[in-house]
Amino acid sequence: MNLTLPICAVFLLLMSACQPNSNGMGDWKKSPIIKIAVSNTPLSSPIFIADKKGFFKQHGLNIQLVREDGGVKCFNELMAGNVDFATTSESVVMFNSFYRSDFIVLASFVESDNDVKLLSMSSQKFNDLAAIAGAKVGIVKSSASEFFFDSLLMLYHQQDAQIQRVYLKPTQMVHALQKGEVDLISAWEPFPYQLAEESPQASQVIGTKGLYNLSFNLVGLKNNRIDTQNKQSILQALSDAINFINENPEDSQLLISEILDIDKIQLSYLWRDYAFRLSLSNALVSNLQLQSQWAIDRSLVPKDNRIDIRQILDRELFESAMNEHTDEHK
Incomplete structure (x- = not known):
């Protein structure tokens, strides 16, 4: 067969x-x-x-x-x-x-709940948001960076504080802060970590974990x-x-x-x-x-x-x- x-x-x-x-x-x-x-x-x-x-x-x-x-x-x-x-x-x-x-x-x-942070090169000057009046703040316009920053202002009753918003690209944030072009930045990771590695004197203004998801x-x-x-x-x-x-x-x-x-x-x-x-x-x-x-x-x-x-x-x-x-x- x-x-x-x-x-x-x-x-x-x-x-x-x-x-x-x-x-x-x-x-x-x-x-x-x-x-x-x-x-x-x-x-x-x-x-x-x-x-x-x-x-x-x-x-x-x-x-x-x-x-x-x-x-x-x-x-x-x-x-x-x-x-x-x-x-x-x-x-x-x-x-x-x-x-x-x-x-x-x-x-x-x-x-x-901890990706965006408010950062400064001067921990003494900006140890809380009460000293933010007159500051120049680096923000990415119409993004999580801006909403997070305004949420902090409202939470700490500083929404009427006179500040100058400096709108930047994400990649400009760290450099602008290091060069003194802004006093603070509202930035998402990995830029805060990058800043900490390059400028150890930089710090978070306040602990923000859990404040914004x-x-x-x-x-x-x-x-x-x-x-x-x-x-x-x-x-x-x-x-x-x-x-x-x-x-x-x-x-x-x-x-x-x-x-x-x-x-x-x-x-x-x-x-x-x-x-x-x-x-x-x-x-x-x-x-x-x-x-x-x-x-x-x-x-x-x-x-x-x-x-x-x-x-x-x-x-x-x-x-x-x-x-x-x-x-x-x-």
């Missing part, structure tokens, strides 16, 4: 079964290139890990990361049509919600070229990356220190304040609403343009992606 044909047929069937599916590793090169503007901060770790560890590829995605300094620049790149998605803080989302409603928040992927989010345009399945796959890849981060913190820190060229000791110092989780919660809505009211009260935005924040959160996409991901892992 000739068994050659049946054996070949069985072999071909087995080979076919072993091939990746349409969303598998083998098809990522055939997928359209999807560009994500990523802020050069450890807060973006899930994006970097998903890329470095191949989680995007495992979900059939052909991702190209476009690295930028700060969430404001990332968001601007998205609005200019240069990228498909961007990472940014909730403050940037809030400010832009007053001027446009053509973007969505797909998910938050990390939170920190910053989140980093993935945002995109509502009607872009990326279909729903690919959007869901991006969220699923980020979920895998976050699981990896939480299960392998040391390996994750080593990867991020190499990617961002940050000293491992510095990164460990920052890492302890990060809570990596994929969410789209009511806490984010409340935070955005609080910041919206602050921006209106300070006349930073046109109050008549205020929208329902829930309109720019894509809960249906998020829940669908997570439910599908859970089913796949049962």
Whole structure:
């Protein structure tokens, strides 16, 4: 009896079964290139890990990361049509919600209650906020930097203090403070750590851990070229990356220190304040609403343009992606 044909047929069937599916590793090169503007901060770790560890590829995605300094620049790149998605803080989302409603928040992927700090080169002069009158303060306009600073002023009843706001780019903050161009800076990590390393005499004006909860989010345009399945796959890849981060913190820190060229000791110092989780919660809505009211009260935005924040959160996409991901892992 000739068994050659049946054996070949069985072999071909087995080979076919072993091939990746349409969303598998083998098809990522055939997928359209999807560009994500990523802020050069450890807060973006899930994006970097998903890329470095191949989680995007495992979900059939052909991702190209476009690295930028700060969430404001990332968001601007998205609005200019240069990228498909961007990472940014909730403050940037809030400010832009007053001027446009053509973007969505797909998910938050990390939170920190100690990422933004108020710093000075003179601990004697600015040992508390009571001495802030007349000071020049370096701030990144329309960002977490500005909301954090104003929150401190309100908390310590200094909102009427006469100060000079000096709007700077994130990368200009440390240099401006060191050169005496400003008296204080409201800056996010890793710039406070950089300042401490270069200028040991610099210090935090007050302890601010727990005063402000910053989140980093993935945002995109509502009607872009990326279909729903690919959007869901991006969220699923980020979920895998976050699981990896939480299960392998040391390996994750080593990867991020190499990617961002940050000293491992510095990164460990920052890492302890990060809570990596994929969410789209009511806490984010409340935070955005609080910041919206602050921006209106300070006349930073046109109050008549205020929208329902829930309109720019894509809960249906998020829940669908997570439910599908859970089913796949049962």
